[in-house]
Amino acid sequence: DAKTTQPPSMDCAEGRAANLPCNHSTISGNEYVYWYRQIHSQGPQYIIHGLKNNETNEMASLIITEDRKSSTLILPHATLRDTAVYYCIVKGSWGKLQFGAGTQVVVTP
Amino acid sequence: GAVVSQHPSWVICKSGTSVKIECRSLDFQATTMFWYRQFPKQSLMLMATSNEGSKATYEQGVEKDKFLINHASLTLSTLTVTSAHPEDSSFYICSARVGGNEQFFGPGTRLTVL
Numbered sequence: 582d583a584k585t586t587q588p589p590s591m592d593c594a595e596g597r598a599a600n601l602p603c604n605h606s607t608i609s610g611n612e613y614v615y616w617y618r619q620i621h622s623q624g625p626q627y628i629i630h631g632l633k634n635n636e637t638n639e640m641a642s643l644i645i646t647e648d649r650k651s652s653t654l655i656l657p658h659a660t661l662r663d664t665a666v667y668y669c670i671v672k673g674s675w676g677k678l679q680f681g682a683g684t685q686v687v688v689t690p
Numbered sequence: 691g692a693v694v695s696q697h698p699s700w701v702i703c704k705s706g707t708s709v710k711i712e713c714r715s716l717d718f719q720a721t722t723m724f725w726y727r728q729f730p731k732q733s734l735m736l737m738a739t740s741n742e743g744s745k746a747t748y749e750q751g752v753e754k755d756k757f758l759i760n761h762a763s764l765t766l767s768t769l770t771v772t773s774a775h776p777e778d779s780s781f782y783i784c785s786a787r788v789g790g791n792e793q794f795f796g797p798g799t800r801l802t803v804l
Contacts, residue, residue, distance in 0.1 A: 613791070624694075624783045624795035625734065668733075677724070678785070678793055680734040 603669030713784030720786035
């Protein structure tokens with residue numbers, strides 16, 4: 582499975598959009614981009630995933646570049662409860678979720 | 691979304707004893723379950739993958755005789771930490787998957803070995 586690169590930390594103001602980047606330049610054609618987040622001392626929570634097209638659900642939007650070498654997770658209106666470590670993971674179907682260091686997002690009032 | 695539970699949520703045990711952690715998928719049947727370990731200020735590390743009715747597959751460096759995994763049904767997997775020592779103290783998290791895609795995580799079990 583392809584590796585990903587994320588910034589170690591980001592600050593975001595409450596009510597603003599949070600844009601979390603992820604680079605995955607070695608992604609293969611059949612690999613998906615997954616996003617999970619982990620609030621302190623809890624299990625990871627699934628956010629969204631996509632293959633080629635942009636995706637949106639009630640939690641976030643996922644924008645994948647045309648060459649699929651990078652993506653951005655967008656939290657449209659960050660709240661204090663969105664403070665967490667966000668993980669961008671690339672894996673193929675039936676592959677294993679392997680977690681990197683992720684991005685620590687802190688939402689401030 | 692799909693719900694995965696773990697029991698207990700925390701456990702304290704003496705060195706040398708064994709501890710069993712249960713992982714259940716509450717509203718779906720999981721074809722595959724995974725066990726992760728997370729030390730303080732670190733990311734999750736995959737320990738093993740298990741499919742119902744078959745032996746677990748362990749990641750490199752994980753001792754299969756120390757971390758016994760039983761996947762008895764499509765809704766239950768157990769992890770037993772045998773002869774636990776203080777260095778086994780960690781946050782153990784399971785996850786369950788239906789098919790090849792979405793994977794749902796339990797709330798984790800905090801193990802402290804004295």
